[in-house]
Amino acid sequence: MFSFFEKKNYIADILDGMYDIHCHLLPGVDDGSPNAEHSAVLLKRLEDLGIRGIYFTPHIINGTYRSLGEAELRTEFAAFRYDGNIDIRLAAEYFIDDRFQEHMAGSPLAMGGNNILAEFSMSGYSLHAFDILFETTISGLEIIIAHPERYYFVQERGRDKVIKLIRQHQLQLNLLSLTGFHGSAAKKCAERLLEEGRYSFVGTDTHSNTYIDAMQKSTVSKKIFDKVNALKENNRSLFN
Template sequence: MKINNLVDLHCHILPAIDDGSPSLEASLKLARQAVVDGIRYILATPHHMDRHYLNHAGDVAAAVKVFQAELDANDIPLTIFPGQEVHLNGQLIKNIDDVLGIDTGRHYLLLELPHEMVPSYLDEMIFQLSCEGITPVIAHPERNAQIIAEPKRLYKLAEDGVLAQVTATSLVGTFGEQVQRTAKEFVKCGLVQVVASDAHALKNRGFAMTKAYQVLNEMDSQYPERFATNARNLLNGDKIKARRIEVPRKQRKHWLS
């Protein structure tokens, strides 16, 4: 794993398209921070179909093309790919043609759950996506209130072949001790397969990818190479090596609907 060659599969770097960056200037600043943090490739993942944003596939692709030209003009060695952070909703399959995958073949989809809970129809949606040949990659499960309280929920999803992405800042403790503990537990249990930044131009929402890979290395020296390879394989639409999953320890905090 080359630390200046990292792939970031979850990043809100595009200007004025969601809550990630208010302007081109802010986006270029984010891009420079990404390079300093060892990142070479970024999947731009603006919010799509959540309560606030609708970023159509064609619009995202066009925005990436314009932003890449700005990066090149400013000699920032970063390559951007079009993607979306797709919010789980009942209209997902109906609007699947307006959805960008992590890879161009849409074998993988970055799927965001509500922060508070896991909707009861998630299992049915996963089945419908599988019928389309799509494997969901759940974004930041370690920050979902219900999954924190009921970690077995993620284990059951993993049993069904669902993948998950842990946030770099979760691993390094930016979101607090409980989220960090949950993130590390999911790594140990094989329930998350890739680390990404989920970076925004907001305080405490930076990249922290290098630090996250250091945390992974402290946990197990094999983790950094595995996670880096998984990120590349997901971006390329290739299969990732499955590893044995384990049931996570129970969390003590209660979850209330």
């Protein structure tokens, strides 16, 4: 029965004890935190909310942002001074473009040994992109598709073929997709994929204070809260 005293399930409460596998807090390399001071503020807020570990996953997109490669990102990460208590690590969010395979054949920034976070264009995809992902898995890497619920081609109803293709890989839910932060279609799609048990991992995709503010303001149902909480154990396994 509804009660005014019923506990609210804030998205931010999911962060308690969580190991995050998706954020843009390596300063000055993409559309995330612009400088080290800002990253320190965001990391402090996340630590206060209970985050224990976090992979920095800067965008690697050919010709976009600073277009840094793995070696340069490793150098930037090594130079980042951090004195908090979060276990910070470096991976990347790879855009599936014509340079993707080159990156995979080199020294890719993986999580938990061999897991690669990969993203599609928001609006379109090609079957070729799925071939690329399939070939990558043959080479021994595992793909984690970032926020599938945000892609237009996944949101569209009746696209079972696409759903079958994305299901070949591990899927990562963006927490804020559950709030409408990424639009109502993404919210609906996230709820559906969560209900169907499709997700393996959860991430904050934090770029700025706005993301953390939204997590602190937004609530979800107890059912959704519990389903997302259950994914946190998988996240943790990538920090072994």
